[in-house]
Amino acid sequence: MISFKNVTKRYGEEIVAVNDVDFTVEEGKIVVLLGPSGCGKTTLLRMVNRLESISEGEIIINNENSKDLDAIELRRKIGYVIQSNGLFPNMTIEENVMLVPDLLGWSKKEKRERFEYLMKLIGLDAKDYGKRFPHELSGGQQQRIGVVRALAADPPVMLMDEPFGALDPIIRDKIQEEFLQIQREVKKTILFVSHDIDEAIKMADKIVLLRNGEIMQFDTPSKMLSHPKNEFVSQFFGKDRAIKSLSLHTVEDLQTIIGLGPVDESIQDTKTINIHQDLRNTLSMLMNQEADQVVVKNDQDENIGTITIDLVQKYLHFEIKGKMSASQEG
Ligand SMILES: Nc1ncnc2c1ncn2[C@@H]1O[C@H](COP(=O)(O)OP(=O)(O)OP(=O)(O)O)[C@@H](O)[C@H]1O
Ligand SMILES: [Mg+2]
The missing domain is CATH 3.40.50.300 (P-loop containing nucleotide triphosphate hydrolases)
Incomplete structure (x- = not known):
């Protein structure tokens, strides 16, 4: 101490x-x-x-x-x-x-x-x-x-x-x-x-x-x-406080609050990320990606869903910005 x-x-x-x-x-x-x-x-x-x-x-x-x-x-x-x-x-x-x-x-x-x-x-x-x-x-x-x-x-x-x-x-x-x-x-x-x-x-x-x-x-x-x-x-x-705070949240948080997209088995060669990855890195990965979705893997290396820019934006708006403005009003 x-x-x-x-x-x-x-x-x-x-x-x-x-x-x-x-x-x-x-x-x-x-x-x-x-x-x-x-x-x-x-x-x-x-x-x-x-x-x-x-x-x-x-x-x-x-x-x-x-x-x-x-x-x-x-x-x-x-x-x-x-x-x-x-x-x-x-x-x-x-x-x-x-x-x-x-x-x-x-x-x-x-x-x-x-x-x-x-x-x-x-x-x-x-x-x-x-x-x-x-x-x-x-x-x-x-x-x-x-x-x-x-x-x-x-x-x-x-x-x-x-x-x-x-x-x-x-x-x-x-x-x-x-x-x-x-x-x-x-x-x-x-x-x-x-x-x-x-x-x-x-x-x-x-x-x-x-x-x-x-x-x-x-x-x-x-x-x-x-x-x-x-x-x-x-x-x-x-101004981009909200985006910065994405680094304090993980894919798992997003899964819990709004859910992941379904896995489309027909799509080959998609990139994957781990469920513990933070959302700020996830977002920049998605933005640098040609595909508009990446597959999420759990610690057992199983595909458990997909994540898209849309989902991250949704999370950003409702979970992060929503709470920020609620706290400023209150
Ligand atoms: N030996 C010194 N004599 C007089 N002033 C000093 C001395 N050392 C530091 N200062 C002043 O004290 C203040 C704080 O300096 P300090 O080095 O702690 O800043 P800092 O936050 O580490 O900055 P930086 O991010 O540039 O490293 C500054 O205004 C500096 O000019
Ligand atoms: Mg210094």
Whole structure:
């Protein structure tokens, strides 16, 4: 758990980078700090591991006040991923990943086992990649290494500053999925900086939306999209809030609420999607598709129906927009 209690950060007399910020990241949850450039996201993050001092207020990490912990102890408890992945070019991948365990004096055997476990999580061969240097990996692979390096000493808390920011959209999407998969297994308490609305909606249990160092809203992605607290929040998420919230719904939700179309066995070679696929991806898949329908498969790989653009639009209008306007009237 990370609790910010009325935290303020001043630079000199004039600049208030963070203003009276108060929120908690519950254990095992991901909170995304979102907002325009200069709103204080990085400053907030760096106060947690004491790379920046706190001007007023306090930060409590797993029931301990950050100011009572020494820097080394703090580093052991907190994994930190920076935007440029921060790998050391002259160290091998294994040396990079095992940096903190090394500092903590783990045995050779412990380090080896941990390294193999971590590489398995990201689907890279430990033997092959362990001996390589960072420049011998693709950008996406380097980013993955940056993430597992932060996980290396199994810290309960992770700070991630735009960890996937430098990647192209397709690889970023894949790494986000992969990271969420890992998070389901490791259940870290994570503070994650992003300036990307889609990434925030996808990754966050809750979003902190900041402006000029102040919290505009602290809520779940779906609450923030459907019940923006003020003009700034609704402007920030933009006119297509409804379409963005499609990513919080799955084909299965659509099946439950309005039902899928029938399977036409005579049509061959249609594309298929899994029932757990989110509706935003489904919609873009349908729009890039020449066929106007795709077949939905369940986890047993059985065809259980079809989905069309029409059905997604129907869902969008009645389930999402309907609820948004009902909540604005009420
Ligand atoms: N060392 C510093 N001295 C003075 N002002 C600073 C310092 N570091 C940051 N600031 C100011 O504090 C504010 C918040 O900066 P911060 O880096 O936290 O923003 P950010 O939300 O991470 O932005 P970005 O999305 O561009 O990374 C900015 O106005 C910045 O200019
Ligand atoms: Mg920043």
